[in-house]
Amino acid sequence: GENVEQHPSTLSVQEGDSAVIKCTYSDSASNYFPWYKQELGKGPQLIIDIRSNVGEKKDQRIAVTLNKTAKHFSLHITETQPEDSAVYFCAAPNPSNFGNEKLTFGTGTRLTIIP
Amino acid sequence: EPEVTQTPSHQVTQMGQEVILRCVPISNHLYFYWYRQILGQKVEFLVSFYNNEISEKSEIFDDQFSVERPDGSNFTLKIRSTKLEDSAMYFCASTPTGLLVYGYTFGSGTRLTVV
Numbered sequence: 001g002e003n004v005e006q007h008p009s010t011l012s013v014q015e016g017d018s019a020v021i022k023c024t025y026s027d028s029a030s031n032y033f034p035w036y037k038q039e040l041g042k043g044p045q046l047i048i049d050i051r052s053n054v055g056e057k058k059d060q061r062i063a064v065t066l067n068k069t070a071k072h073f074s075l076h077i078t079e080t081q082p083e084d085s086a087v088y089f090c091a092a093p094n095p096s097n098f099g100n101e102k103l104t105f106g107t108g109t110r111l112t113i114i115p
Numbered sequence: 116e117p118e119v120t121q122t123p124s125h126q127v128t129q130m131g132q133e134v135i136l137r138c139v140p141i142s143n144h145l146y147f148y149w150y151r152q153i154l155g156q157k158v159e160f161l162v163s164f165y166n167n168e169i170s171e172k173s174e175i176f177d178d179q180f181s182v183e184r185p186d187g188s189n190f191t192l193k194i195r196s197t198k199l200e201d202s203a204m205y206f207c208a209s210t211p212t213g214l215l216v217y218g219y220t221f222g223s224g225t226r227l228t229v230v
Binding site for chain 1: 121158159160163213223
């Protein structure tokens with residue numbers, strides 16, 4: 001099955017600076033890599049995802065890069081704001097014989113934006 | 116934006132009691148999932164469900180767990196005889212298709228506390 005590792009576990013950055021969170025995965029057949037943001041007391045919310053046919057995807061201040069050769073993908077948040085403070089999870093799909101993919105999540109990164 | 120709704124938001128139960136966690140997936144979604152998150156840990160897959168039957172389940176999902184879609188809108192997770200280690204956040208998720216084309220939509224979760 002898929003194994004996903006995520007670093008760092010905690011990250012503090014000054015407001016306005018950039019934050020980068022990295023994940024590695026084990027299954028070279030994986031082809032979809034989402035990032036979820038979880039605020040206190042809420043469920044994970046999909047913020048961006050990337051598929052293996054592209055190397056980078058950007059949505060305003062958030063970007064995700066994918067290196068299939070090295071089997072790692074990263075979340076980049078630029079011009080950070082206090083509302084970016086949350087726990088961020090990366091994930092990768094487990095191949096399934098049932099046509100119903102499930103996700104393996106990383107261990108999460110607690111991002112704190114310092115005003 | 117359509118939401119996955121979970122009730123209750125918090126449930127406290129005595130060890131050995133049965134609990135039922137309820138979810139209302141997005142109406143045109145066909146694939147349903149339960150995940151759980153022990154405090155401070157990563158989100159873990161429990162079970163996937165499609166066409167009124169379980170597609171796949173993890174080793175966590177033992178005989179004490181069951182899922183059901185009793186009507187056209189609800190999706191429930193039952194734990195027959197709760198243990199202390201079942202204390203966790205339980206998240207329901209749904210997707211339109213089994214392949215992760217659109218990603219998951221998660222509910223806000225039910226915090227289960229077993230005492």
